[in-house]
Amino acid sequence: MTTEQIDRLVEVESLLSRHRRASVTVTDWQPLLPWAVVRARVEGREGVIVKWMQPHPNQSRTASWRIRTELAALRFLSDDLGLRLAPRVIAADLATGLIVLEDLAPRTALDGLLRADGAAVHAERLAAFARVRGELSAATAGRAGTYHARRAALGPVDDLMGELAERREAGRGQAAALGAPITGQAERELAAALDELAEPGPFLALSNGDPEANNVLVHASGDPDARLIDFEFAGYTHALHDAVCLHVPGPAWLTVGGGPTDEHRRALARGIPEAEDDRRYGFALAAACVRFALGRLERLPKIDARPPGDDSRPQLIATMEAAARTADAHRVLPCLSGWARQVADLLRRRWPDADLDLEDRTAFPLYSPRGR
Incomplete structure (x- = not known):
């Protein structure tokens, strides 16, 4: 010791x-x-x-x-x-x-189970992950005043959104340098998306600030009952920020997705009925996914400096393409979707080693980890 x-x-x-x-x-x-x-x-x-x-x-x-x-x-x-x-x-x-x-043992972190066994074995636990994220948002919607009073009593509170804005603007700069500036109708769509996220209305809910599979504990077998951990960066924000990890690869993965996305929406709607509105839900989800992808693009210089074959390269491509697919699936933000695909195409040409078929589930099953 x-x-x-x-x-x-x-x-x-x-x-x-x-x-x-x-x-x-x-x-x-x-x-x-x-x-x-x-x-x-x-x-x-x-x-x-x-x-x-x-x-x-x-x-x-x-x-x-x-x-x-x-x-x-x-x-x-x-x-x-x-x-x-x-x-x-x-x-x-x-x-x-x-x-x-x-101690929440014998529960264990979901990401470790996914890495060890693959997603197919843990479909129930993935569903529990999606459900508990929706339950957190549903239960905390409309209670921001209570949380903020408790947090303020412990000392000053920082602006979490300011940091996200800095990453987003850095991502815009990298997109422009890459040859894919956000202009015209895409820029107008981005402004509308950011307005939605900045003014969540009924979708304002508590997030732990890092909604990834490493921050949820589940039983390795049997009852998939889940618990959330790591609230160091908690704060109130748009509830659909917590759904991005179900649609777009986070830092640990090359691929994500699958059935659990419906579990999140159903759980969310129990406390936020507006989540049943297809148009409103789809627009907010796509907005959150595109914002996340744009923020990840700020890492381009760091990834450029890494050697060919580094998994962070296809991961960034997968992130841009997944954000575009989410917008397309909900028939919203068509110009931003096109911009994201343009960025992905430019990155594929920039990095021939990363020009892979990321939708080939035999080569890249769901929740393929980065760095395997």
Whole structure:
């Protein structure tokens, strides 16, 4: 055990002793690397998860900011709304940056199961993933004031949308440099899409800020019941942002999609009836997918510098094409869809090594991981 881990163990024992008003001894301590997370056991009784914040790689949020956000979001869900969609907070100490959570074992991260076994084996768990994302949005819609009051009581709140806007504008610059500027009707469609996302109306709901398969825990077999984790970047935003990961590859995948998308919409509509409006739902979903793809395009210089054969190249192509397919499927944003396909074609010509048939499910089954 490292010196830092020993210090953390002592801090956890002190925190839990104060919380329970009795001496507490931690009898087991298992780091879950590479994260600042530990699975611990308290005096042979219940297991707990201990988490503390390390500096984020891009330093976009301080450790103090992130633990306050996670604490507010989890207590909002459990204490204010009475939901069991995420782990319950057992104790927290903002001064030391510690948060102790209930252990949701034997659930395990969905992305690990997908990598090990493939998506076909875990269709039920993918459906549970989509459903729990929709349930989170449905349950938190219309409750922004309660969450914001709880979060504000813990300190200043940053503007999450400002960071997304910076990435989007960087992506626009890369598109122009590539030879595919967003102009004319495509620019007008983009403005309408961004207006929709900025003014969600009834679709305003809580997101954990990273709606990917690594942040949902499911049972490896049997009951696919799911729980969401990692609320460090939580905040209220358009609910369809949380559906993008079901349609467009996120950082970990080359391909995504399949039946679970309907599960998300059905769960969402239970709390946001407007999700049953095909036109409104389709426009917002396509808008969120295109915005995500545009933001990912800002990585072009970094990907260009990587060697031929690096999976980040076909991944970016797949991202642009998946966003276009989503818009086409809902018959919205036709010019933006055409722009996304133009970018994908330019990238295929730029990177001959990445000119692959990404829709060939024998070569690229659903949830093919990047970097395999």
